Amino acid sequence: MWKNKLWNISDTMKKTDSPKQKNKPRRVDDESDSDETKWMDEVRRHHENKSALSFKSETKTFRKEDKIKHITTEFGRVIASEVRQWIVQPNGSTKGEIVCLAGGTVHSLHEDSSLIAVGDEVGFIRDTNHPRKGMIVSVGKRHTKLSRRSVGKNTSEQVLVSNAEQLLIVMAAAEPFYNRRLIDRYIIAAEKGDLTPIICINKIELMPEKMLRDDMAIYKTLGIKTIFVSAETGKGIPTLERTLRGKITVFSGPSGVGKSTIANLLLGEEMQETGEVSQRTWKGRHITTSAIMYPLVKGGFIADTPGLREFGLWDVNKEEAQFFFHEFDPYFPLCKYKWCSHTHEPGCAVIEALNKGEIDSERYQSYVNILESKER
Secondary structure: OHHHHHHHHHHHHHHHOOOOOOOOOEEEEOOOOOOHHHHHHHHHHHHHHOOOOOOOOHHHHOOOOHHHHHOOEEEEEEEEEEOOEEEEEEOOOOOOOEEEEEEEEEEEOOOOEOOOOEOOEEEEEEEOOEEEEEEEEEEOOOOOEEEEEOOOOOOOEEEEEEOOOEEEEEEEOOOOOOOHHHHHHHHHHHHHOOOEEEEEEEOHHHOOHHHHHHHHHHHHHOOOEEEEOOOOOOOOHHHHHHHHOOOEEEEEOOOOOOHHHHHHHHHOOOOOOOOOEOOOOOOEOOOOOOOEEEEOOOOOEEEEOOOOOOOOOOOOOHHHHHHHOHHHOOOHHHOOOOOOOOOOOOOOHHHHHHHOOOOOHHHHHHHHHHHHHOOO
Protein backbone atom coordinates (compact mmCIF):
# COMPACT_ATOMS: atom_id res chain seq x y z
CA MET A 1 0.00 0.00 0.00
CA TRP A 2 1.04 3.59 -0.60
CA LYS A 3 1.27 4.39 3.12
CA ASN A 4 3.40 1.31 3.86
CA LYS A 5 5.72 2.32 1.06
CA LEU A 6 5.88 5.83 2.46
CA TRP A 7 6.81 4.66 5.94
CA ASN A 8 9.44 2.27 4.56
CA ILE A 9 11.16 5.26 3.04
CA SER A 10 10.94 7.03 6.38
CA ASP A 11 12.39 4.05 8.25
CA THR A 12 15.36 3.92 5.87
CA MET A 13 16.04 7.57 6.52
CA LYS A 14 15.98 7.09 10.28
CA LYS A 15 18.68 4.42 10.01
CA THR A 16 21.05 6.46 7.87
CA ASP A 17 20.73 9.95 9.35
CA SER A 18 23.14 10.98 12.05
CA PRO A 19 21.65 11.20 15.57
CA LYS A 20 23.71 14.33 16.18
CA GLN A 21 21.41 16.50 14.08
CA LYS A 22 19.28 17.97 16.84
CA ASN A 23 19.62 21.66 16.10
CA LYS A 24 16.28 23.36 15.61
CA PRO A 25 16.01 25.05 12.19
CA ARG A 26 15.67 28.81 12.15
CA ARG A 27 13.42 30.79 9.85
CA VAL A 28 14.10 34.11 8.14
CA ASP A 29 11.81 36.67 6.54
CA ASP A 30 10.95 35.58 3.00
CA GLU A 31 9.89 39.06 1.91
CA SER A 32 13.46 40.19 1.26
CA ASP A 33 14.75 39.55 -2.27
CA SER A 34 17.99 37.80 -1.27
CA ASP A 35 20.38 35.92 -3.55
CA GLU A 36 19.04 32.35 -3.60
CA THR A 37 22.42 30.80 -4.28
CA LYS A 38 23.91 32.23 -1.09
CA TRP A 39 21.53 30.64 1.34
CA MET A 40 21.55 27.37 -0.62
CA ASP A 41 25.24 27.17 0.19
CA GLU A 42 24.49 27.45 3.89
CA VAL A 43 21.83 24.73 3.66
CA ARG A 44 24.33 22.41 1.99
CA ARG A 45 26.98 23.17 4.62
CA HIS A 46 24.44 22.49 7.39
CA HIS A 47 23.57 19.15 5.79
CA GLU A 48 27.23 18.11 5.48
CA ASN A 49 28.53 19.35 8.84
CA LYS A 50 25.35 18.76 10.91
CA SER A 51 25.79 22.18 12.47
CA ALA A 52 23.41 25.00 13.35
CA LEU A 53 23.28 28.17 11.29
CA SER A 54 24.16 31.50 12.89
CA PHE A 55 21.98 34.45 11.94
CA LYS A 56 24.19 37.22 13.30
CA SER A 57 25.19 38.33 9.81
CA GLU A 58 22.31 36.67 7.92
CA THR A 59 22.88 36.39 4.14
CA LYS A 60 25.46 39.16 3.83
CA THR A 61 28.41 36.92 4.66
CA PHE A 62 27.20 33.72 2.99
CA ARG A 63 29.90 32.35 0.73
CA LYS A 64 29.28 31.55 -2.89
CA GLU A 65 31.11 28.48 -4.19
CA ASP A 66 31.18 26.76 -7.56
CA LYS A 67 29.38 23.69 -6.25
CA ILE A 68 26.29 25.80 -5.65
CA LYS A 69 25.62 25.65 -9.38
CA HIS A 70 24.75 22.00 -8.98
CA ILE A 71 22.09 22.61 -6.32
CA THR A 72 18.56 22.94 -7.71
CA THR A 73 15.49 23.90 -5.74
CA GLU A 74 12.39 21.85 -6.51
CA PHE A 75 8.87 22.53 -5.31
CA GLY A 76 6.09 20.33 -4.00
CA ARG A 77 3.39 19.81 -1.36
CA VAL A 78 3.86 18.29 2.08
CA ILE A 79 1.51 15.29 2.21
CA ALA A 80 2.51 13.73 5.56
CA SER A 81 4.63 14.32 8.63
CA GLU A 82 6.16 12.00 11.18
CA VAL A 83 8.74 12.67 13.92
CA ARG A 84 10.18 15.89 12.44
CA GLN A 85 10.26 14.45 8.95
CA TRP A 86 8.02 15.59 6.12
CA ILE A 87 6.96 13.63 3.06
CA VAL A 88 6.89 15.90 0.01
CA GLN A 89 5.19 15.10 -3.27
CA PRO A 90 7.03 17.00 -6.02
CA ASN A 91 4.88 19.15 -8.30
CA GLY A 92 3.73 17.34 -11.41
CA SER A 93 4.32 13.91 -9.88
CA THR A 94 1.91 11.41 -8.34
CA LYS A 95 4.68 9.14 -7.07
CA GLY A 96 8.28 9.35 -6.02
CA GLU A 97 7.70 11.06 -2.65
CA ILE A 98 10.73 12.71 -1.04
CA VAL A 99 11.47 12.31 2.70
CA CYS A 100 12.69 15.70 3.92
CA LEU A 101 14.20 17.28 6.99
CA ALA A 102 14.06 21.02 7.64
CA GLY A 103 17.10 22.85 6.32
CA GLY A 104 19.35 24.95 8.53
CA THR A 105 17.60 27.97 7.03
CA VAL A 106 13.89 27.83 6.22
CA HIS A 107 12.50 30.92 4.51
CA SER A 108 8.94 31.46 5.74
CA LEU A 109 6.41 34.23 6.29
CA HIS A 110 4.79 32.47 9.22
CA GLU A 111 5.99 33.82 12.56
CA ASP A 112 4.88 32.32 15.88
CA SER A 113 3.43 29.36 14.01
CA SER A 114 4.28 25.82 12.95
CA LEU A 115 7.40 25.91 10.81
CA ILE A 116 6.10 23.29 8.35
CA ALA A 117 2.64 21.71 8.14
CA VAL A 118 0.91 19.12 6.01
CA GLY A 119 -0.53 20.90 2.98
CA ASP A 120 2.27 23.47 2.80
CA GLU A 121 3.76 24.30 -0.58
CA VAL A 122 7.51 24.06 -0.03
CA GLY A 123 10.82 24.40 -1.81
CA PHE A 124 13.28 21.59 -1.22
CA ILE A 125 16.77 20.46 -2.27
CA ARG A 126 17.44 16.80 -2.98
CA ASP A 127 20.39 15.03 -1.41
CA THR A 128 22.64 14.24 -4.37
CA ASN A 129 23.75 10.99 -2.74
CA HIS A 130 20.20 9.92 -1.79
CA PRO A 131 17.67 11.21 -4.36
CA ARG A 132 14.67 10.11 -2.22
CA LYS A 133 15.82 12.41 0.60
CA GLY A 134 15.98 16.17 0.80
CA MET A 135 15.90 19.34 2.85
CA ILE A 136 13.07 21.86 2.96
CA VAL A 137 14.40 25.38 2.49
CA SER A 138 11.26 27.49 1.97
CA VAL A 139 7.57 27.48 2.89
CA GLY A 140 5.00 29.25 0.72
CA LYS A 141 2.02 31.34 1.75
CA ARG A 142 -0.78 29.53 3.60
CA HIS A 143 -4.02 30.49 1.89
CA THR A 144 -6.17 28.57 4.37
CA LYS A 145 -5.45 26.57 7.52
CA LEU A 146 -6.84 24.57 10.39
CA SER A 147 -4.92 25.57 13.48
CA ARG A 148 -5.22 25.52 17.24
CA ARG A 149 -3.34 26.87 20.23
CA SER A 150 -0.41 24.60 21.05
CA VAL A 151 -0.99 22.23 23.94
CA GLY A 152 0.90 22.99 27.15
CA LYS A 153 2.70 26.16 28.16
CA ASN A 154 3.65 27.03 24.61
CA THR A 155 1.16 29.63 23.32
CA SER A 156 2.17 29.48 19.66
CA GLU A 157 -0.06 28.43 16.77
CA GLN A 158 -0.10 24.77 15.79
CA VAL A 159 -1.15 24.40 12.16
CA LEU A 160 -2.67 20.96 11.61
CA VAL A 161 -3.26 21.28 7.84
CA SER A 162 -2.86 24.18 5.43
CA ASN A 163 -4.20 25.06 1.97
CA ALA A 164 -7.35 22.95 2.20
CA GLU A 165 -10.85 24.09 1.20
CA GLN A 166 -13.17 22.31 3.60
CA LEU A 167 -13.16 21.13 7.22
CA LEU A 168 -15.12 17.96 7.93
CA ILE A 169 -15.92 17.96 11.65
CA VAL A 170 -16.38 14.27 12.40
CA MET A 171 -18.34 13.28 15.50
CA ALA A 172 -20.11 10.09 16.61
CA ALA A 173 -23.74 9.78 17.65
CA ALA A 174 -22.48 7.58 20.52
CA GLU A 175 -19.40 5.69 21.69
CA PRO A 176 -18.16 8.39 22.18
CA PHE A 177 -21.10 10.83 22.24
CA TYR A 178 -20.76 13.94 20.10
CA ASN A 179 -19.60 17.12 21.78
CA ARG A 180 -21.38 20.28 20.65
CA ARG A 181 -18.93 22.50 22.53
CA LEU A 182 -16.12 21.03 20.43
CA ILE A 183 -18.18 21.36 17.24
CA ASP A 184 -18.64 25.07 17.94
CA ARG A 185 -14.91 25.57 18.47
CA TYR A 186 -14.15 23.81 15.20
CA ILE A 187 -16.64 26.07 13.40
CA ILE A 188 -14.82 29.14 14.72
CA ALA A 189 -11.45 27.69 13.72
CA ALA A 190 -12.81 27.05 10.22
CA GLU A 191 -13.96 30.66 9.89
CA LYS A 192 -10.62 31.95 11.17
CA GLY A 193 -8.78 29.74 8.69
CA ASP A 194 -11.08 30.48 5.68
CA LEU A 195 -12.33 26.89 5.52
CA THR A 196 -15.90 25.79 4.79
CA PRO A 197 -17.14 23.78 7.81
CA ILE A 198 -19.17 20.59 7.31
CA ILE A 199 -20.44 18.47 10.20
CA CYS A 200 -20.43 14.68 9.84
CA ILE A 201 -22.23 12.59 12.48
CA ASN A 202 -21.11 8.94 12.28
CA LYS A 203 -22.53 5.82 14.01
CA ILE A 204 -26.12 6.96 13.51
CA GLU A 205 -27.23 3.35 13.91
CA LEU A 206 -26.59 3.75 17.66
CA MET A 207 -29.12 6.54 18.27
CA PRO A 208 -32.61 7.57 17.06
CA GLU A 209 -31.88 9.52 13.88
CA LYS A 210 -34.74 11.98 14.39
CA MET A 211 -33.31 13.01 17.76
CA LEU A 212 -29.90 13.59 16.16
CA ARG A 213 -31.35 15.66 13.35
CA ASP A 214 -33.41 17.77 15.74
CA ASP A 215 -30.37 18.49 17.92
CA MET A 216 -28.26 19.45 14.87
CA ALA A 217 -30.99 21.59 13.26
CA ILE A 218 -29.45 24.79 14.66
CA TYR A 219 -26.44 24.36 12.37
CA LYS A 220 -28.66 24.19 9.29
CA THR A 221 -30.09 27.60 10.24
CA LEU A 222 -26.51 28.88 10.36
CA GLY A 223 -25.87 27.62 6.84
CA ILE A 224 -23.62 24.74 7.93
CA LYS A 225 -24.19 21.43 6.15
CA THR A 226 -24.63 18.36 8.37
CA ILE A 227 -24.28 14.84 6.96
CA PHE A 228 -25.47 11.79 8.92
CA VAL A 229 -23.60 8.57 8.11
CA SER A 230 -23.05 5.05 9.33
CA ALA A 231 -19.68 3.57 8.49
CA GLU A 232 -21.10 0.29 9.78
CA THR A 233 -23.98 0.09 7.27
CA GLY A 234 -22.72 2.49 4.58
CA LYS A 235 -25.70 4.82 4.95
CA GLY A 236 -24.89 8.40 3.97
CA ILE A 237 -21.42 7.58 2.61
CA PRO A 238 -22.39 8.30 -1.05
CA THR A 239 -23.70 11.72 -0.01
CA LEU A 240 -20.47 12.41 1.84
CA GLU A 241 -18.39 11.30 -1.14
CA ARG A 242 -20.19 13.73 -3.44
CA THR A 243 -19.65 16.56 -0.95
CA LEU A 244 -15.88 15.92 -0.85
CA ARG A 245 -15.38 15.22 -4.55
CA GLY A 246 -12.93 17.61 -6.20
CA LYS A 247 -12.11 19.38 -2.92
CA ILE A 248 -9.24 19.26 -0.44
CA THR A 249 -10.92 18.40 2.85
CA VAL A 250 -9.47 18.16 6.35
CA PHE A 251 -10.89 15.40 8.55
CA SER A 252 -10.78 16.33 12.23
CA GLY A 253 -12.50 15.33 15.45
CA PRO A 254 -11.95 13.30 18.63
CA SER A 255 -10.43 9.83 18.67
CA GLY A 256 -12.82 6.92 18.25
CA VAL A 257 -15.47 8.68 16.17
CA GLY A 258 -14.54 6.77 13.01
CA LYS A 259 -12.51 9.23 10.93
CA SER A 260 -10.12 6.57 9.64
CA THR A 261 -12.94 4.07 9.00
CA ILE A 262 -14.82 6.66 6.93
CA ALA A 263 -11.59 7.53 5.09
CA ASN A 264 -11.08 3.86 4.22
CA LEU A 265 -14.60 3.64 2.79
CA LEU A 266 -14.06 6.73 0.67
CA LEU A 267 -10.66 5.56 -0.56
CA GLY A 268 -11.84 2.04 -1.33
CA GLU A 269 -9.04 0.36 0.62
CA GLU A 270 -7.61 0.31 4.12
CA MET A 271 -5.14 3.17 3.96
CA GLN A 272 -5.58 4.02 7.64
CA GLU A 273 -5.47 1.77 10.68
CA THR A 274 -8.52 1.77 12.93
CA GLY A 275 -8.95 1.14 16.63
CA GLU A 276 -11.64 0.27 19.13
CA VAL A 277 -12.98 2.71 21.70
CA SER A 278 -11.48 2.20 25.17
CA GLN A 279 -14.04 0.43 27.39
CA ARG A 280 -12.49 1.98 30.48
CA THR A 281 -12.61 5.64 29.46
CA TRP A 282 -15.07 5.47 26.54
CA LYS A 283 -12.62 7.57 24.56
CA GLY A 284 -11.00 6.57 21.33
CA ARG A 285 -7.42 5.39 21.14
CA HIS A 286 -5.15 7.46 18.91
CA ILE A 287 -4.51 5.62 15.65
CA THR A 288 -3.52 8.43 13.28
CA THR A 289 -0.36 9.90 14.81
CA SER A 290 0.13 12.74 12.34
CA ALA A 291 -1.75 14.42 9.52
CA ILE A 292 -1.59 12.68 6.16
CA MET A 293 -3.15 13.41 2.76
CA TYR A 294 -4.74 10.85 0.43
CA PRO A 295 -6.07 11.35 -3.12
CA LEU A 296 -9.72 10.50 -3.72
CA VAL A 297 -10.58 8.25 -6.65
CA LYS A 298 -12.95 10.78 -8.27
CA GLY A 299 -10.81 13.84 -7.56
CA GLY A 300 -9.79 15.80 -4.51
CA PHE A 301 -7.89 14.91 -1.36
CA ILE A 302 -8.68 14.11 2.24
CA ALA A 303 -6.26 15.06 4.99
CA ASP A 304 -6.79 12.87 8.04
CA THR A 305 -5.58 14.33 11.35
CA PRO A 306 -4.88 12.82 14.78
CA GLY A 307 -7.78 12.56 17.21
CA LEU A 308 -7.83 15.66 19.39
CA ARG A 309 -8.89 15.57 23.04
CA GLU A 310 -8.80 19.35 23.29
CA PHE A 311 -9.01 22.20 20.83
CA GLY A 312 -7.81 25.54 22.14
CA LEU A 313 -8.76 28.38 19.83
CA TRP A 314 -5.87 30.34 18.38
CA ASP A 315 -5.97 34.13 18.12
CA VAL A 316 -9.53 34.61 19.39
CA ASN A 317 -9.89 37.03 22.30
CA LYS A 318 -12.85 37.67 24.61
CA GLU A 319 -13.93 40.83 22.83
CA GLU A 320 -14.22 39.25 19.38
CA ALA A 321 -15.68 35.85 20.40
CA GLN A 322 -19.25 37.13 20.01
CA PHE A 323 -18.66 37.89 16.33
CA PHE A 324 -18.22 34.18 15.56
CA PHE A 325 -21.70 33.37 16.91
CA HIS A 326 -23.70 34.74 14.02
CA GLU A 327 -27.07 34.12 15.64
CA PHE A 328 -26.09 37.09 17.85
CA ASP A 329 -25.72 39.38 14.82
CA PRO A 330 -29.27 40.80 14.76
CA TYR A 331 -29.23 41.48 18.51
CA PHE A 332 -25.89 42.78 19.80
CA PRO A 333 -26.23 46.18 18.04
CA LEU A 334 -29.36 46.67 20.16
CA CYS A 335 -27.60 46.14 23.51
CA LYS A 336 -27.64 49.04 25.96
CA TYR A 337 -23.84 49.06 26.28
CA LYS A 338 -21.54 49.22 23.28
CA TRP A 339 -19.02 46.72 24.74
CA CYS A 340 -21.57 44.29 26.13
CA SER A 341 -20.24 40.83 27.00
CA HIS A 342 -23.77 39.34 26.78
CA THR A 343 -23.36 37.58 30.11
CA HIS A 344 -24.67 39.88 32.88
CA GLU A 345 -25.25 43.43 31.62
CA PRO A 346 -28.70 45.03 31.99
CA GLY A 347 -30.37 45.86 28.72
CA CYS A 348 -28.56 43.06 26.84
CA ALA A 349 -30.54 42.22 23.69
CA VAL A 350 -28.70 38.90 23.28
CA ILE A 351 -29.75 37.67 26.74
CA GLU A 352 -33.30 38.84 26.06
CA ALA A 353 -33.35 36.84 22.80
CA LEU A 354 -31.94 33.83 24.66
CA ASN A 355 -34.73 34.01 27.24
CA LYS A 356 -37.32 34.15 24.46
CA GLY A 357 -35.87 31.01 22.84
CA GLU A 358 -34.64 32.93 19.79
CA ILE A 359 -31.03 31.88 20.47
CA ASP A 360 -30.10 28.22 21.01
CA SER A 361 -29.16 27.66 24.66
CA GLU A 362 -26.44 25.10 23.82
CA ARG A 363 -24.74 27.49 21.42
CA TYR A 364 -24.95 30.26 24.00
CA GLN A 365 -23.27 27.99 26.56
CA SER A 366 -20.46 27.36 24.09
CA TYR A 367 -19.97 31.11 23.88
CA VAL A 368 -19.84 31.44 27.70
CA ASN A 369 -17.36 28.56 27.94
CA ILE A 370 -15.05 30.25 25.45
CA LEU A 371 -15.14 33.47 27.47
CA GLU A 372 -14.31 31.55 30.64
CA SER A 373 -11.42 29.73 28.95
CA LYS A 374 -9.89 33.09 28.02
CA GLU A 375 -9.83 34.11 31.70
CA ARG A 376 -7.68 31.19 32.80
